Amino acid sequence: MANRSTCAYCGVGCGIEIHTNADGTPRVEGDFEHPANFGKLCSKGSTLAHTLTDEGRLLHPMINGLRASWDQAVSYVANGLNRIIQEHGPDAVAFYVSGQLLTEDYYVANKLMKGFIGSANIDTNSRLCMSSAVAAYKRAFGEDSVPANYQDLEIADLIVLTGSNTAWCHPILFQRIKAAKLQRPDMKVVVIDPRRTATCEIADLHLPIKPGMDVALFNGLLGYLHANDKIDPDYIAAHCEGFDGALASARAEGDLSRIAARCDLSETDVATFYQWFAAIDRTLTCFSQGINQSSQGTDKGNAIINCHLATGRIGKPGASPFSLTGQPNAMGGREVGGLANQLAAHMDFDEEDVAKVSGFWRSPNIARKPGLKAVDLFDAVAAGKVKAVWVMGTNPAVSLPNAGKVVEALQKAELVIVSDCIETTDTSTYAQVLLPAAGWGEKDGTVTNSERRISRQRGAIAPAGEARQDWRILTDVAAAMGYGEHFPYKTAADVFREHAQLTTLNRNSHRKLDLGALDQITEAEYNGMAPVQWPTLPNIDSQRLYGDGNFSTPSGKACFIAVRCQGVSNPVSTEWPLALNTGRIRDQWHTMTRTALAPPLNAHKPEPFVEVHPDTATEFGLENNKLAHLQSPWGQAIMKVNVTDSMRRGELFVPMHWNDQWARGARIGELVNPSVDPVSGQPESKHTPCKAAAWQPQWTAIMLSRENLPLPKCDYAAKIRGQKFYRYELAGTGSTEDLMALAHKLACTEAKPSIEYRDSKNQNIRCAWLDQQGLVTCLYVGPGSSGIIANADRNWLASLFDKPALEPVERKALLSGKSPAGVEDCGRTICACFGVGEKTILKAIKQHNLTDAADVGKRLKAGTNCGSCVSEIKNLLQQAG
Numbered sequence: 048m049a050n051r052s053t054c055a056y057c058g059v060g061c062g063i064e065i066h067t068n069a070d071g072t073p074r075v076e077g078d079f080e081h082p083a084n085f086g087k088l089c090s091k092g093s094t095l096a097h098t099l100t101d102e103g104r105l106l107h108p109m110i111n112g113l114r115a116s117w118d119q120a121v122s123y124v125a126n127g128l129n130r131i132i133q134e135h136g137p138d139a140v141a142f143y144v145s146g147q148l149l150t151e152d153y154y155v156a157n158k159l160m161k162g163f164i165g166s167a168n169i170d171t172n173s174r175l176c177m178s179s180a181v182a183a184y185k186r187a188f189g190e191d192s193v194p195a196n197y198q199d200l201e202i203a204d205l206i207v208l209t210g211s212n213t214a215w216c217h218p219i220l221f222q223r224i225k226a227a228k229l230q231r232p233d234m235k236v237v238v239i240d241p242r243r244t245a246t247c248e249i250a251d252l253h254l255p256i257k258p259g260m261d262v263a264l265f266n267g268l269l270g271y272l273h274a275n276d277k278i279d280p281d282y283i284a285a286h287c288e289g290f291d292g293a294l295a296s297a298r299a300e301g302d303l304s305r306i307a308a309r310c311d312l313s314e315t316d317v318a319t320f321y322q323w324f325a326a327i328d329r330t331l332t333c334f335s336q337g338i339n340q341s342s343q344g345t346d347k348g349n350a351i352i353n354c355h356l357a358t359g360r361i362g363k364p365g366a367s368p369f370s371l372t373g374q375p376n377a378m379g380g381r382e383v384g385g386l387a388n389q390l391a392a393h394m395d396f397d398e399e400d401v402a403k404v405s406g407f408w409r410s411p412n413i414a415r416k417p418g419l420k421a422v423d424l425f426d427a428v429a430a431g432k433v434k435a436v437w438v439m440g441t442n443p444a445v446s447l448p449n450a451g452k453v454v455e456a457l458q459k460a461e462l463v464i465v466s467d468c469i470e471t472t473d474t475s476t477y478a479q480v481l482l483p484a485a486g487w488g489e490k491d492g493t494v495t496n497s498e499r500r501i502s503r504q505r506g507a508i509a510p511a512g513e514a515r516q517d518w519r520i521l522t523d524v525a526a527a528m529g530y531g532e533h534f535p536y537k538t539a540a541d542v543f544r545e546h547a548q549l550t551t552l553n554r555n556s557h558r559k560l561d562l563g564a565l566d567q568i569t570e571a572e573y574n575g576m577a578p579v580q581w582p583t584l585p586n587i588d589s590q591r592l593y594g595d596g597n598f599s600t601p602s603g604k605a606c607f608i609a610v611r612c613q614g615v616s617n618p619v620s621t622e623w624p625l626a627l628n629t630g631r632i633r634d635q636w637h638t639m640t641r642t643a644l645a646p647p648l649n650a651h652k653p654e655p656f657v658e659v660h661p662d663t664a665t666e667f668g669l670e671n672n673k674l675a676h677l678q679s680p681w682g683q684a685i686m687k688v689n690v691t692d693s694m695r696r697g698e699l700f701v702p703m704h705w706n707d708q709w710a711r712g713a714r715i716g717e718l719v720n721p722s723v724d725p726v727s728g729q730p731e732s733k734h735t736p737c738k739a740a741a742w743q744p745q746w747t748a749i750m751l752s753r754e755n756l757p758l759p760k761c762d763y764a765a766k767i768r769g770q771k772f773y774r775y776e777l778a779g780t781g782s783t784e785d786l787m788a789l790a791h792k793l794a795c796t797e798a799k800p801s802i803e804y805r806d807s808k809n810q811n812i813r814c815a816w817l818d819q820q821g822l823v824t825c826l827y828v829g830p831g832s833s834g835i836i837a838n839a840d841r842n843w844l845a846s847l848f849d850k851p852a853l854e855p856v857e858r859k860a861l862l863s864g865k866s867p868a869g870v871e872d873c874g875r876t877i878c879a880c881f882g883v884g885e886k887t888i889l890k891a892i893k894q895h896n897l898t899d900a901a902d903v904g905k906r907l908k909a910g911t912n913c914g915s916c917v918s919e920i921k922n923l924l925q926q927a928g
């Protein structure tokens with residue numbers, strides 16, 4: 048029987064069924080009854096079974112590099128924390144947690160730190176993700192509550208997607224919008240993003256805004272709505288405060304033509320956007336990291352919310368400001384108080400809330416003031432003020448800005464504890480104590496998605512090795528620290544019930560978070576729990592919030608916030624002329640600890656890359672597919688160049704994903720500036736001044752191997768996991784004098800190759816090692832950006848690892864790195880779900896005169912599962928036509 052769970056990845060929170068194949072291996076399918084996805088899954092969700100592998104897993108606790116028992120590890124952690132607290136006080140220790148922990152894990156971590164250790168030094172990676180949206184909602188509505196739901200995406204008449212690459216980052220929501228638009232072609236979609244992303248596939252209007260200018264654009268909109276009598280004065284009078292101040296601020300931003308000029312947009316496009324927003328009641332504005340990750344992210348959020356308040360479009364069917372949350376449990380973490388500036392259950396650090404929570408927890412030692420936010424927290428570690436840090440479910444050495452400094456901080460700390468599923472990450476490398484956490488598919492608990500819907504994650508397989516659930520690890524450490532009677536949990540349901548009870552303390556307050564109907568939930572009910580939106584009170588319709596105009600503030604009124612556009616914190620300059628934007632790609636998840644294990648997900652964009660406009664590429668001497676060196680005042684990196692006119696001139700885009708486990712020199716977090724939003728503390732990950740230049744290697748190499756070899760220490764390296772092989776793309780500046788010695792070093796073997804070739808000038812080495820089972824390793828090395836490497840037929844080489852023995856013709860072809868005549872090269876993968884390559888699609892388009900993506904789908908299946916590659920198929924149709 049299938050086990051019902053929720054996807055491990057994004058905040059859409061799709062329902063998943065975990066089945067067991069006849070051979071005992073797990074298989075995942077979409078859950079047709081889950082209201083987030085109704086059975087559909089994107090490329091990442093549908094390949095989750097690939098990640099249920101022991102490869103790379105942390106299987107048992109480790110202390111200072113040696114295997115330890117759980118008892119030893121738990122006492123080591125408890126004693127270490129207690130000692131530091133005794134010597135230096137509770138603020139000398141910190142937890143850094145994650146929106147990928149389940150609500151139950153999060154609840155216990157928060158209770159231990161804030162309730163019993165007595166410090167609020169627990170912050171979460173949601174600081175880098177949702178904290179600006181949280182702060183904007185709190186300022187406007189009095190509470191961090193998302194008013195909208197997913198149905199709104201289908202019934203809205205205008206959807207504004209700003210700072211959101213929905214097609215790649217919330218793919219199932221994008222597919223829902225797309226399907227609705229097909230049914231109701233009058234529905235309009237506006238995309239506001241400096242880049243022309245895959246999301247623009249369904250855009251009626253794309254505004255390629257100058258980075259950081261969203262406050263000006265939305266302030267301009269507020270002024271326009273007012274000037275054109277499109278505000279709702281009755282709603283404003285009855286339900287809001289602060290309109291005049293916000294309007295005055297907005298008008299000071301300038302008229303439409305000035306706003307268009309400042310945002311570097313055409314006046315006509317801005318006017319069209321304003322006219323549509325003014326005319327269409329059912330308007331939903333969805334926003335994500337292009338808004339939040341900014342030195343003015345909170346103001347950006349409020350500038351958007353102001354326009355919705357002014358038109359009374361909050362919590363109405365198809366009309367709301369809708370923050371699309373990133374991680375699977377970004378919302379659940381906010382509900383339990385995972386942010387250092389919140390207490391628990393949406394409560395704050397005022398006296399009344401502190402008294403309520405300390406009474407409920409029976410904790411005399413409760414923290415009474417906010418703790419350090421993520422960037423400040425690691426600065427305090429670097430400064431030696433925080434001496435112990437316990438990192439759970441996040442990889443700050445990659446994902447925090449100025450990541451080089453984070454590494455220094457971890458090296459300096461007295462005690463670093465890391466709970467993770469994976470043994471070696473960029474962060475775990477610096478830990479004294481490693482605690483093996485049970486991962487997705489193994490653990491039990493709940494997550495809350497973007498529309499406030501709580502769903503169960505259910506374990507279907509036994510945890511790898513000795514891995515344990517995070518709430519259990521925390522409970523054991525709490526007991527060993529001397530707080531056992533306050534942490535009596537035996538199951539995840541025990542924790543959830545207590546969390547639900549705590550939320551009911553909000554009952555007679557102005558807050559909406561209340562899980563009342565679940566506060567006595569039994570073990571059996573919890574196990575069978577169906578997805579439910581909060582508030583979970585009887586007789587309350589929780590589909591939308593605030594539709595009645597009654598907000599969570601003491602007065603019940605919403606607040607307009609007066610904001611002015613300040614642009615970015617570190618503008619470009621003569622020395623640092625380019626603006627670096629960072630974000631996500633379709634098939635990788637964050638620091639790749641799981642997605643890089645799924646071969647289908649590594650085919651679309653296999654190597655770290657920087658996107659750049661053709662004119663900017665020419666100006667800075669960058670060539671497509673060659674390497675570039677990027678530098679900012681904080682760090683440097685080397686990666687492949689991808690020239691594309693989807694970029695604005697003078698700007699670069701680099702995915703956040705690559706790190707030292709899967710690449711060398713491509714950890715982009717090292718370059719990202721550490722400026723934060725003054726209200727939320729969220730870093731400005733979307734804008735860093737930098738420079739770029741072509742980077743010329745002394746040698747380049749490509750290697751495919753059956754073995755998972757350590758990444759060589761060269762200037763540029765990328766490791767790509769395939770079905771039965773690992774591929775390595777390498778480049779370096781070392782000497783090419785003895786290429787054969789280099790080849791042996793790269794292949795980590797002293798054995799003589801079974802096949803070997805050098806050209807007449809001894810400039811190109813091609814060699815392969817074979818054994819009884821076929822190909823072990825093949826390697827091609829050449830000087831500079833050598834032709835052989837650029838032209839090697841990677842897909843054909845990969846296919847040789849499926850063969851028990853090579854034909855003579857294949858052995859011969861191996862020397863050239865090119866497939867023998869008659870074997871087709873299908874090019875880079877476009878459709879990850881069905882593994883369809885670029886060349887295959889182009890060939891089919893030409894051969895059968897295909898004219899639209901649906902025809903391509905009928906012939907090749909490409910684009911017919913998750914649909915995320917359809918925009919690229921359309922580009923290929925254009926290219927061919």
Ligand SMILES: Nc1nc2c(c(=O)[nH]1)N[C@H]1C(S)=C(S)[C@@H](COP(=O)(O)OP(=O)(O)OC[C@H]3O[C@@H](n4cnc5c(=O)[nH]c(N)nc54)[C@H](O)[C@@H]3O)O[C@H]1N2
Pocket residue numbers: 057058176209210211212213215216217239240241242244256257258259260261335336337338372373374628629630631632633634635636637733
């Ligand atoms: N495939 C995939 N999906 C994911 C994730 C993943 O790692 N991989 N992670 C999940 C998580 S945790 C999150 S938070 C979400 C993030 O989801 P998104 O926010 O949609 O993703 P990003 O790529 O970070 O950034 C979105 C867009 O903001 C644009 N942008 C940059 N600066 C500005 C600006 O000044 N103004 C405007 N309007 N736009 C700007 C960028 O060009 C980018 O296209 O994705 C979730 N889904």
Ligand SMILES: Nc1nc2c(c(=O)[nH]1)N[C@H]1C(S)=C(S)[C@@H](COP(=O)(O)OP(=O)(O)OC[C@H]3O[C@@H](n4cnc5c(=O)[nH]c(N)nc54)[C@H](O)[C@@H]3O)O[C@H]1N2
Pocket residue numbers: 145147148172173175176177336340373374439440441442443445446447448466467468469472484485486487490517629630631636637638639640641703715716719732733
């Ligand atoms: N430059 C740049 N930086 C960014 C961003 C950006 O757009 N640009 N985006 C930011 C955003 S929005 C986010 S959300 C962060 C994400 O950044 P991170 O949170 O650092 O990235 P992940 O790779 O998701 O890290 C999760 C870790 O937890 C482990 N893990 C998975 N499941 C579990 C579990 O159940 N228990 C435990 N204990 N461990 C588990 C994984 O193996 C992995 O090591 O990055 C931020 N950093």
Ligand code: SF4
Pocket residue numbers: 054055056057058059060061084087088089090091092093217218219220
């Ligand atoms: S849309 Fe998000 S939640 Fe749904 S399958 Fe894809 S990654 Fe998972």
Ligand SMILES: [Mo]
Pocket residue numbers: 175176177373374
């Ligand atoms: Mo995120």
